[in-house]
Structures are given as C-alpha cells and as structure tokens.
Amino acid sequence: MSEVSRVSPDEWDVWRVFFSMRKHLDLALERQLQRDAGISLPDYEILLALFESAGNQLRARELGAHVGWEKSRLSHQVTRMERRGLVKRSDCDTDGRGTWVGITADGRRAILGAMRDHATTIRRYFFDVLTEDEQVVLRNVSGRVLDAIDPPCEELDDEARDQEGEHDLAV
Amino acid sequence: MSEVSRVSPDEWDVWRVFFSMRKHLDLALERQLQRDAGISLPDYEILLALFESAGNQLRARELGAHVGWEKSRLSHQVTRMERRGLVKRSDCDTDGRGTWVGITADGRRAILGAMRDHATTIRRYFFDVLTEDEQVVLRNVSGRVLDAIDPPCEELDDEARDQEGEHDLAV
DNA sequence: CAAGATTGACGTGTCAATCTTA
C-alpha cells in the first residue's frame, strides 16, 4: 500500500485515458462484429468455443467454463442465440440433467467470417500501434493487475498452487 | 496495415491477458462500489458529475455530454436513479423543453463514500502494481489506440484541429 | 423543421429461486 490511498493528478490522467481506451476499443470491436458478421461479442465468444470444440458441440457446463460465465448468463445467451438460429440445444443421453449446445450451419458461417474480421480489427486498432516492447509491458502489467485482484495464493501461501497464470481464457 | 492482418500466437497471448484484465478490473470496481456505497459504476459517473457541478445540478443535455452518453441512455439511468432517490428531476424555467437533474442528500452521501473507496481500489489494483515507466507506456499506448479508433483528423489532415487529446473524459 | 427529452422494444448481465435428475 502507498501513503494514504491517494491518487495523484498525474495518475488520474493515466487512469482516465486508460479507462476511455477500454471503452472505445470495446465499442469498436462490437460495432465491427455487428457490421461484418451480424453478431455481438458474447455471440462471438460462444460460437468460437463451439467451433473449436470436438463435434462442434459442448455440454452447457463445459461451454460456460470455457468462456468463463456463470450458468444463468449462459442459459439466457443460448436462449437468445437459439432464437436467432445460431446454436441448437439437445438433450444428453447419458445424463438426464444435461444439455448439449451445438453450432448450426448459420452459426458456422457467422463465426468463420467473424474470426477473420475480428483479427483484422484487433490488429488495426491494437497491434499496429504497439511496439514489441510495449506489448511485453502490457502483458506484464495485465498479469500483475490480475494477480492483485484475484491473488493466485490468497491467504494460503503454501497451499497447492499447481496452476499459476490462468485466471481465465476467453476470446 | 501489416502483412495480411494476421495475429501471431504471441500477440493473441498479449490480447487474451489484456482482455481478461479489463474484464476483471471492471468487475472488481463494480463489486467494490456496490459493496461500499450501494451504487453501480454508471451511478458513480452520474453522481460525480453532479457533485462537481455548480449548484449540484445540470441540464440533462450537459450531464450527458459530461459523462459521454447519449440522451436516451441518460434518461433511462436518471429514471432508475430517481426511483432510488439518488437524483431528482425538475423543470427548466427558461426552456420549456429542458430538464434539470440534481443530486439529493442520499446521492451526496453515496458519492462522498464512493469517491474515497473508489480511489483506494484503483490504487490497490492498478497503481500499486505499476511502475512509473509502465504508467507512461500505458498512457501513450492508450492514446495511440484511441487515435487509431477515432482519428483526431479523419480524412481532413489540414482541417481545424484545435482540440487534440480529448476523446472523452468520464470517471 | 430542429432541439431537448422520454418511451418502448430488445439484447445483455446478475442474483435468487426453482425444477429435475444423480
């Protein structure tokens, strides 16, 4: 901890610009996906996970873990996407409680276009304006912020810490 | 543009960690505000703008410009906050179309607590884990990303560019 | 008509039940 939890004017300046950048980058990514592939960022995350899975389908539980969402959020999202024909639910034979979520032909078409355009946008707005050194700084800083928020040890210090830099995948 | 708009595995790694950091930092800030002051991040932005304004009230139009929102978003938010007693609407005498939005006693109490705790959280999760050099890098990088998304000149090159690093304030 | 503002419909996200099956 520093002195008295004060944030200096210079620091506020850094924070404001960083905060604004996050917002604008999010918006730009969402606008691009909507325009080029007709899907949202949440749609993209779901479709990508299904597209990369064996058999193009996953149990709801697995899918949720993959994108790092809780089950109710996933259920709502899948309901909306099923309504638009991007994914399809089906019952699980081996577990009466389970549900499979699979990608449809329309969903596959959408994600294929989206992946290409999404990468282009990220490159244009992000990597094209960063030097390699800055990328390294950004990765290190991000990792440290994640550790500060959600400490990998958290009060156990000598507990099992088999996995270190995980936090969550997504995108 | 670079080669063929490709994003390398190393770059994806940077992107994933950065993206995850943004999400977790947002969540941490929201959880803290909710827990310590009973308000959300949008509530915070509105209350802060009103708190810092002369007379603790602003025309809806001005308030919207201040936080960088469009009018309908602002109207919905103010409606919700008015329901919870954090702000209060009143008619404008000099312009029959206008509306004043003012902060209430409850709103003032909330923002006073929130400002202190919010700064503490930002310090703890953000500035305490960044060196000064990294802060500089972050500010420069953020500014460049903002320029890439929303070019300050945008096809005019020799047009009036009185204001340079604005983009938007907020928080 | 244009500006200031509200409303309704809908997509997104969280939390607290709820329901069924293991």
Next chain:
DNA sequence: TAAGATTGACACGTCAATCTTG
C-alpha cells in the same frame, strides 16, 4: 442433498419512434 440447467425480476445500454417546445 447436490449438480445441471432454466426462469423471473431487475439493472444496464442501444436504437428507433415519439412528444413537446423553440
């Protein structure tokens, strides 16, 4: 009981009307 999943209520955010006043 607990795990897998859905639902309902509500907060947040965008877009396209709409309504009133300048």
